[in-house]
Amino acid sequence: MNLSYLFDAAHWDLGASGSIPQLLLSHLWYVILALAIGTVIALPVGLYIGHTGRGSFIAINAGNAGRSLPTLGLLMLMVTLLGLGLLPVLIALTVLVIPPILTSAYAGLRSLDPQVVDAARGVGMRPWQVLTRVELPMALPVLMSGFRSATLQVVATATVAAAVGLGGLGRLLIDGLAVNDYSRVLAGAIVVAVLAVLLDLVLAFAQRWIVSPGLRVSR
Amino acid sequence: MITFDDVVKVYPGGGTAVDHVSLEVPTGKTTVFVGPSGCGKTTSLRMINRMISPTSGRVLIDGEDVAGQDEALLRRGIGYVIQHAGLFPHRTVLDNVATVPVLLGKTRREARAAALGLLERVGLAPEFAQRYPAQLSGGQQQRVGVARALAADPPIMLMDEPFSAVDPVVREGLHREFLRLQKDLGKTIAMVTHDIDEAIKLGDLVVIFRQGGIVAQIGTPQELLSDPADEFVAEFVGRDRGLRSLSFDTAAELPVKPVPAELVVDEAGRPLGWRTGADDVRPTGGTFTSADTLRLVADLAILSPVGIAVRVDADGKADGITPHHDLADYLAARRG
Ligand SMILES: Nc1ncnc2c1ncn2[C@@H]1O[C@H](COP(=O)(O)OP(=O)(O)OP(=O)(O)O)[C@@H](O)[C@H]1O
Numbered sequence: 001m002n003l004s005y006l007f008d009a010a011h012w013d014l015g016a017s018g019s020i021p022q023l024l025l026s027h028l029w030y031v032i033l034a035l036a037i038g039t040v041i042a043l044p045v046g047l048y049i050g051h052t053g054r055g056s057f058i059a060i061n062a063g064n065a066g067r068s069l070p071t072l073g074l075l076m077l078m079v080t081l082l083g084l085g086l087l088p089v090l091i092a093l094t095v096l097v098i099p100p101i102l103t104s105a106y107a108g109l110r111s112l113d114p115q116v117v118d119a120a121r122g123v124g125m126r127p128w129q130v131l132t133r134v135e136l137p138m139a140l141p142v143l144m145s146g147f148r149s150a151t152l153q154v155v156a157t158a159t160v161a162a163a164v165g166l167g168g169l170g171r172l173l174i175d176g177l178a179v180n181d182y183s184r185v186l187a188g189a190i191v192v193a194v195l196a197v198l199l200d201l202v203l204a205f206a207q208r209w210i211v212s213p214g215l216r217v218s219r
Numbered sequence: 220m221i222t223f224d225d226v227v228k229v230y231p232g233g234g235t236a237v238d239h240v241s242l243e244v245p246t247g248k249t250t251v252f253v254g255p256s257g258c259g260k261t262t263s264l265r266m267i268n269r270m271i272s273p274t275s276g277r278v279l280i281d282g283e284d285v286a287g288q289d290e291a292l293l294r295r296g297i298g299y300v301i302q303h304a305g306l307f308p309h310r311t312v313l314d315n316v317a318t319v320p321v322l323l324g325k326t327r328r329e330a331r332a333a334a335l336g337l338l339e340r341v342g343l344a345p346e347f348a349q350r351y352p353a354q355l356s357g358g359q360q361q362r363v364g365v366a367r368a369l370a371a372d373p374p375i376m377l378m379d380e381p382f383s384a385v386d387p388v389v390r391e392g393l394h395r396e397f398l399r400l401q402k403d404l405g406k407t408i409a410m411v412t413h414d415i416d417e418a419i420k421l422g423d424l425v426v427i428f429r430q431g432g433i434v435a436q437i438g439t440p441q442e443l444l445s446d447p448a449d450e451f452v453a454e455f456v457g458r459d460r461g462l463r464s465l466s467f468d469t470a471a472e473l474p475v476k477p478v479p480a481e482l483v484v485d486e487a488g489r490p491l492g493w494r495t496g497a498d499d500v501r502p503t504g505g506t507f508t509s510a511d512t513l514r515l516v517a518d519l520a521i522l523s524p525v526g527i528a529v530r531v532d533a534d535g536k537a538d539g540i541t542p543h544h545d546l547a548d549y550l551a552a553r554r555g
């Protein structure tokens with residue numbers, strides 16, 4: 001096993017189909033789509049449950065169910081139901097993204113000091129204002145950690161797209177294994193890992209940017 | 220004026236927290252709800268701004284039932300100082316204070332400018348404006364809590380143990396500032412405390428609750444001290460209520476005797492001390508004027524080396540003395 005595939009300039013040609021940059025971009029595209037759809041679904045549900053306290057069992061069970069669901073199995077099921085294409089892949093990845101976001105939104109709101117929420121109502125905020133001006137900003141640290149773990153998981157798991165004929169960095173792994181080109185497999189693993197670390201860094205930076213400094217002060 | 224009309228609050232599974240309470244919180248005055256822990260003070264207070272709704276009975280503000288009013292609008296019109304301040308940790312001190320004006324439609328800029336002035340009002344230097352609540356001491360947080368409640372200049376203020384999280388010295392200072400502010404602002408204030416001394420000091424009217432949410436007595440501090448309705452109130456206001464009630468009367472009518480030769484004075488007639496022997500002059504321990512309270516006179520008589528309190532005029536010149544037995548006779552006659 002060696003790094004020759006990774007460092008071969010020919011594999012970094014932007015124009016060539018199947019080059020590392022192209023696979024990287026399609027991989028990133030699946031990741032962003034799954035995160036976006038998952039957040040649009042999970043965040044409102046998690047916030048609603050956390051804000052009202054209604055249906056907490058959903059939040060708790062979603063966390064457990066999400067961890068135990070095999071993404072590859074789900075993907076195969078979706079492919080048999082829906083046929084090949086982007087849709088079954090996105091469904092499988094979105095299902096993976098939902099639990100950590102939903103659970104962290106719920107846990108973030110539940111962990112808030114009830115006195116502060118009480119104060120928000122007491123000064124005359126309406127329920128929506130309590131949520132957007134007090135609960136959400138205060139829950140951001142927990143929420144962001146859920147989003148970051150969802151990102152890490154989906155970056156690693158988006159390699160399954162290649163198993164059903166799509167692109168993404170999974171191509172390097174599956175094609176490499178198929179032809180016993182372990183240098184290619186190694187290149188795929190490394191690029192996936194580097195992508196995960198970079199995305200997490202970007203999110204860590206974003207978190208510092210959007211979380212109020214007042215929540216970072218240690219007493 | 221805030222009116223409680225036969226108000227009852229029963230928590231589901233929690234028993235009766237407020238039991239048929241009827242009372243009035245007069246406009247422009249400070250009314251203090253006081254009583255042992257769990258007797259329904261906070262519950263009563265929070266029924267005024269609809270944070271809690273009564274099981275039966277009505278709470279009216281200037282004759283209008285709060286139950287029919289829009290919750291959020293009602294609350295924006297009532298300053299609410301929450302126990303332990305309840306500040307928003309993610310907002311700066313300035314933005315905490317600006318909260319209600321912004322809700323009422325002011326621009327953030329206008330609200331912040333006004334908030335800065337308010338910080339000064341409650342005795343916080345402008346450099347605190349950009350800090351976050353976690354960077355303040357308990358006493359400073361409570362000041363911010365008061366400033367936040369005052370920000371929209373509401374006619375009514377609800378204050379739940381606003382001075383509880385601080386030590387006695389700081390509390391003393393906050394009390395003084397509270398009295399000074401209230402003298403300027405003349406708000407209608409309903410305040411909760413479990414400290415009877417605080418109630419007597421700050422309240423124009425004091426409502427004493429007993430266990431089970433029952434009002435034991437309503438009256439001015441003086442009425443409660445001089446004429447407690449029952450054993451519970453007498454016990455609650457304290458065994459030393461006789462001495463404390465002296466705080467409400469001045470020494471204006473207290474008779475004095477002429478200054479004797481034993482009182483050593485300087486050229487201007489200011490007392491230096493008592494001559495208790497040929498070379499022995501002992502300090503008087505302090506003096507009073509006719510504007511001071513009888514409590515101070517009693518204190519001076521007790522502390523004086525010869526048992527005599529010395530009165531001075533506006534220039535500090537000794538103009539009379541009151542021996543402790545004269546004071547005792549005066550108080551006895553006054554009571555009789
Ligand atoms: N949400 C609730 N559910 C059930 N019981 C409650 C609730 N809130 C308060 N109580 C009960 O109602 C009674 C009055 O409570 P309240 O908070 O008004 O007391 P308080 O006089 O303010 O006491 P403290 O001085 O300890 O703050 C207490 O016995 C309390 O246990």
Ligand SMILES: [Mg+2]
Nearest residue numbers: 260261262411
């Ligand atoms: Mg209370």
